[in-house]
Amino acid sequence: KAGVTQTPRYLIKTRGQQVTLSCSPISGHRSVSWYQQTPGQGLQFLFEYFSETQRNKGNFPGRFSGRQFSNSRSEMNVSTLELGDSALYLCASSPPQGTLSTDTQYFGPGTRLTVL
């Protein structure tokens, strides 16, 4: 099985712009979570989607949003970019309920976003 894929891998934007990141989960996984990782704050949970619905949300401003499509692929969008949004954005997918490894998250390689 192919792993979690994220595109693009690297992105450079300027302040005030918006950006969309994409995540394709492992085939058969319906839950997708997004995380932001920075040297100062570490790894922080952004939101989780399941069956096209946002199931959980972390403590981030409304500029951060996401969605999930019927094929479980997910996108996250950040509007009005700020310098502090520079980070590694990680996506993770989880196996469906009822499988032995349902609590395990499988991470993609991340998208490195630099805001200038």
Add this chain to the structure above:
Amino acid sequence: KQEVTQIPAALSVPEGENLVLNCSFTDSAIYNLQWFRQDPGKGLTSLLLIQSSQREQTSGRLNASLDKSSGRSTLYIAASQPGDSATYLCAVKQGDDMRFGAGTRLTVKP
């Protein structure tokens, strides 16, 4: 609010040495605890997951223990190898929330 702490922040050992990484958490009412490995600039790889009802999990040279009452977990790596060099993160799940420690950067010298 759950807080997860990992000590030390960095560790350097010679190849072949056995080592222990520590993770502590403030609220013992957790659902599970997971150890991850992260290589520079890359995503996380799940190493071991311990459910709240379990005391330890083993995979190859890795052994993770969990003591909920004291809010601690340890990751034991036996016979360390240069390929083990990476950052190791622990994460606790509590309800729908998952909180990560800042990680321990491990360097294994040949």
